[in-house]
Amino acid sequence: MNNPFTLSFGLEPASYIAREQQTNQVIHSFTGDPSPSHLYMISGIRGAGKTVFLSELEDYFRTEEWIVYDLSIETDLLRSFAAKLYNDERLYRLFIGAKINLSFLGLGVEIQGASPISDLGTAIERMLAIVKKQGKKVLISIDEAINSVYMRQFASEFQIILRNHYPVYLLMTGLYENLYNLQNEKTLTFLYRAPKINLDPLNAAAVTLSYQKIFHNSIEDARKMAALTKGYSYAYQVVGYLCWNMNIHTVTDELISQFDRYMDEYVYAKIWSELSPVKRDVLNAMAGTSSGSVKEIRQSIGMSTQEFSVYRSRLVQQGIIQANGYGRLTFTLPRFKFFIQNQVY
Template identity: 40%
Template sequence: MKGQNPYTIAFGIKPNQYISRPEVVDEIVSTFNSEIPPYMACILTGIRGCGKTVALSSISKEMKDNPKWIIVNVNPERDILQTITSTLYENPILKPLFSKADINISIAVAGVTIHQENVPVDMAVTVGKMLSVIKAAGKRILIMLDEVVNNEFVRPFVSQFQIYIREEYPIYLLMTGLYDNISDLQNEKTLTFLYRMPKIVLEPLGLYLISQDYKKVFNLSEEEAVKMAKLTKGYSFAFQALGYMRWKYEGESWDKVLNEYDNQLDRNVYAKLWSELSERDRKFLIIMSDGIEDVSQIREKLNIKSNQMAVYRRRLIDKGLIKENGHGKVRYCLPRFAEIIKKWQMFE
């Protein structure tokens, strides 16, 4: 096809052909805009490639349109409190208010000129003072933290955030993260309150919406569009990858398109997911690749007890790799996973 490919296989970039998640965006935006919000922090979670970062960007764009909001994007691999301090201090609307309140920040923050003595060196204290000024000005701060991890920057910030909430400061937090990373973080002794933080799992995209997108872009019949949509299982990255390959290899055989689609799923997502699994988790999924969905049969082949089986089954469900498929049965959540696992097994 001529022209720019409307789909993308790059992570975190909003493509031209994009299926929005209005229910997720509306829930968070309306909640955070409430006079007395039921929660001031939320985690978007889901499997790698399910669209967490794009959803985060959509929410950020929506919030920026409201003048009472100040959006601060932070990097989990850098000092978060320092990033918040410098970002707020350099905000053209807030800076005059901080100067009037005699708030200055540490010289450790690059690019900021200190014009008074007695500069506070504790960033947590400084941010607290800034939030007092922001509260008096009738504004709110939204911290956006993409792909949260358990490290020396995230732990102290999340702990301090809880203190800011207790002190009734207008600070809100929206994080995205993988199941394992969130679990690791909330198991920290001082961060168990994260278990109570609302978590929104990004569900698969609707197959009807995907089919209609493909139908329009590729001028397909309803039957052809539905066939393509089913190949994605509603997985956001798969929707983009299949569309991308169909556009790129126009005029070539469907086997060529499907092979390149499998390669993208393998290289960009599945190989990484596989490397993060335990040996027993892998065996569980390999058994399923033979078409076995009955949990009792899988347990027998794994030669484990029922209570052990429940643990592995629950973990794979939480990771977004499998889902319940009727009483005592499970199935893959990801498209072409069985086929790709079988390809891997050929080289074992």
């Protein structure tokens, strides 16, 4: 049997702990009659499992009733959506029959007797009207959304699509700060009202049972392995991957050493590089305390209560730290404190 765990981001591994409650939340919302929402924004830190969660939902909706399109954030999203829709083999003949001429936009052939459509938004709505008439629904997924020109253009058009009651649904994943910046655009305030899912740590009991099932170890050893991950999705994969390759089924010093190396190389260095200097100062001060006392952290970097509150809130929302009782903070990422303590400034 091959290693059921993977270190590759975005690939659904053989061993995967589903987030059933959050998955069902989206499914029930999109399939309701009427649908209470046509949009979900899914946030989480790198390695939280956003892409795999998105893929799971895409697979669920790939049915006769639904048409699923995965758009790349690096492309012109509106044009990409229009092209995928127009060239879909399930719909193409219907569009030709309706004399939808997109030759001016470079998306189709010239149709005799049909004036070419010059506006991309108009072209999309003409096609969606036919999709609606056929009783089908469209799901669009965008992974790792950012506040770019193409994303803002797409979101603005999606808002118009919603107002015109077309059966189109949107799933967006992204880092908290990227989604926050996007919804903060003055013309995209409707995103503030969109339901949001933050991918919290995996259930400890589920992680424990998964390890026990795969490694056939004791509940005590499985719990130790689960505790090392702290529920972080990528850490769950790393611990499982290493234990499988090392042929061990409990936490050892060698496992911890390898775990630190892999987490540094594959995810922590990237997370650290994307933090502002001030956030790094806060986390470095936090790693230098044994108590996690907010007062001690704040005073060590000479920061006012009000200023510190802003950065603490952002780091909590990013999924890097969490409150642990009144006036104390802890790291949510496994052995991230050790990682910080070994950084060279």
